[in-house]
Amino acid sequence: NAGVTQTPKFQVLKTGQSMTLQCAQDMNHNSMYWYRQDPGMGLRLIYYSASEGTTDKGEVPNGYNVSRLNKREFSLRLESAAPSQTSVYFCASSEMAYSTDNEQFFGPGTRLTVL
């Protein structure tokens, strides 16, 4: 099993460009999450999908959109990138939302720089 995979690993954008970060999991998990990691701030939740067909905002959703394409895949889109979105982005999955026992499994991250 690959676990949680993310593409690309690195990306450089210019202000105003758009891009989509891809995430896939092969653990048959119901729930998927997108976080951003910034120095001194830990990880903050951008959006999550408790189950296929549903998405909800997290702590910092502004400037992002998400799509739960199917049970395996959950993409994050930046429509018009801004320098404030320079960060490391992590995708995670868990067996089920609304069950606090479930750990989240993380992908290796995408390092995004917006110039």
Add this chain to the structure above:
Amino acid sequence: GDSVTQMEGPVTLSEEAFLTINCTYTATGYPSLFWYVQYPGEGLQLLLKATKADDKGSNKGFEATYRKETTSFHLEKGSVQVSDSAVYFCALSLRRTGNQFYFGTGTSLTVIP
């Protein structure tokens, strides 16, 4: 609001020293508590967890006890190794927010031989 506060780093220890990383939380309801570890260039990996008060999580020589009375979940290890050098994150999870995780800011640990 719900949050996690971790002791700030960086922390530098000699090999075989005792490690404590403090973590306290604020939450309404009954959270589960986790410690994750992040090695350089990698994603986060679960180190240990505790799902109710007085539970002790343990793994790879690390331990943490869920203390409801002090709202704490401090990470300890009796004898650290160079391979333990990493960033450690304390986190809580609440059912009412879809199992959203709230992370602390992370504590960087460097163990020197």
